[in-house]
Amino acid sequence: xxxxxxxxxxxxxxxxxxDENNVLTIGIYQYDGGTPKVQIKREITKSDGERxxxxxxRLTLDEVEAVKEGLTWAHDSRWLAVSLDPH
Numbered sequence: 001x002x003x004x005x006x007x008x009x010x011x012x013x014x015x016x017x018x019d020e021n022n023v024l025t026i027g028i029y030q031y032d033g034g035t036p037k038v039q040i041k042r043e044i045t046k047s048d049g050e051r052x053x054x055x056x057x058r059l060t061l062d063e064v065e066a067v068k069e070g071l072t073w074a075h076d077s078r079w080l081a082v083s084l085d086p087h
Contacts (some may be wrong), residue, residue: 007032013073015069016066017062017067023044023051024041026070026073027041028077038074
């Protein structure tokens with residue numbers, strides 16, 4: 001089955017780091033009513049000011065701290081709590 005962007009729903013997101021060239025975002029997504037999942041996204045700012053998706057790759061210590069904070073936020077979110085509850 002091919003990926004259908006229309007079935008991919010962003011439930012919530014949080015920008016955890018934003019400096020002059022780099023934005024890290026933690027998002028909670030659900031595909032076609034399935035289990036909500038966490039996505040970590042990096043965007044870089046090109047010289048013309050436009051944002052462009054980039055591989056997450058290696059992280060600085062500041063980025064690790066920001067992602068850690070964002071993952072805690074995602075873990076504690078109501079979206080993931082629903083999928084983690086076994087009852």
